[in-house]
Amino acid sequence: MKLSDDVVDGRAARWEQHNAERRNTLVDDAVRAIRKLGPGVGMDEIAAQAKTSKTVLYRHFGDKAGLYRAVVASVHDYILRKLPLDDAERLGPRELVAELADAYLAVVERDRNLYLFVSSRPTGDTPTEDPVLSITTRIGNEVAEAFRAWLRGEGLDEEPANIWAHGAVGFIWAVADRWIVTNLRRPRAEVVAYIDQFFAPAFEAQHRS
Template sequence: MTTTPHPADPAPDGRSTRWDQHRAARRRELVDATLRAVRQHGAGVGMDDIAAVAGTSKTVIYRHFTDRQGLYAAVSESVDALILRNLVQATGAAGDDLTSADSSPRALVAGAIDAYLTLVEKDPEVYRFVVTAPLLDQSSGDPAAPVTGHIAAQMSLVIAEALARAGRDTAPAKVWGAGLVGMVRAAADQWLAGSDAMTRLELTEHLTDLAWGGLCAAWPGETR
């Protein structure tokens, strides 16, 4: 029986590829414009303000993001990537391997905490926008969960590696990573509200002291 060979896959349509690239570039431009609008008008920025800063109409924005939730998701992903990049740099790792940090374990935890607080300090309105999500229906749960979830996952990898090297069960790593991020987020929200005049470095040190009291169990031989 002779098998008829399948025809080769058709070559990509150049016009379609260029259009996809154009759409991706335009989406990035609109995300950047949204961030500028947030910084200019505050976390409670409206769609009219965003459209004005972008130099376009709300209709065009919705054409690229479907709705307000789509725009918020794109902005959130951008901020998420920034925090994760800073987190990787803070832990002294290359690429996705967060286990090769050269600094001490306590300094690694401090660096991770400071990476989160740095965004809060440098871009407070953007942070508020991501955390409070004024564009969204507030009945849909925690809008910042994807961002904090990704950060917690990265920290869990670091903790799990430390537990594994110590010959210990890595099961607590996921819970400890989530707990660390939750603690930092709650403290960051209070700090941003201006309840005290504590500096970022002071807050980082206090949170590191609190976190390290428990996390040092993952690094036997390290002092509290």
């Protein structure tokens, strides 16, 4: 008996949903393996954490680069949820940069292995997008909107907003990267205070000019 198109479509939709849910579970397993075993974790170790085989991982992600991209997307969403972007337009630029720095460094402090994994693209034939550029661009664009709103509210030229925002986000990323290299030697609060000292005069000068 021939199945109706509705039945076929329904089965296809359920299968697609099942695959999406399975992929999400495997990404969660990969994240746990990275946190536990470090940024150099291999596919065998990830498969063991997921209680499955490398064949299953390759079936869902194609290769290690495919799994890497899926983990990056998950981590980017996690980082964005931890940042004060929902409140960005209610904060002044100095407060926003300080809170952004604190939240970003807190992610690094709490999840160093995961941060290092995401920051290091796998080598191989499959090209992967630069994860640092993609996440800092997304954050920078949102911060730029907040800066524009602040400048507009102050009756100032909005033109610097984009440069300020992407400059601040890039600066915070560079500081975080260096902080890892120094094994988080200085307390996070002290690093955030130094970032604030660097940017505060520029924002305060806008009121004095």
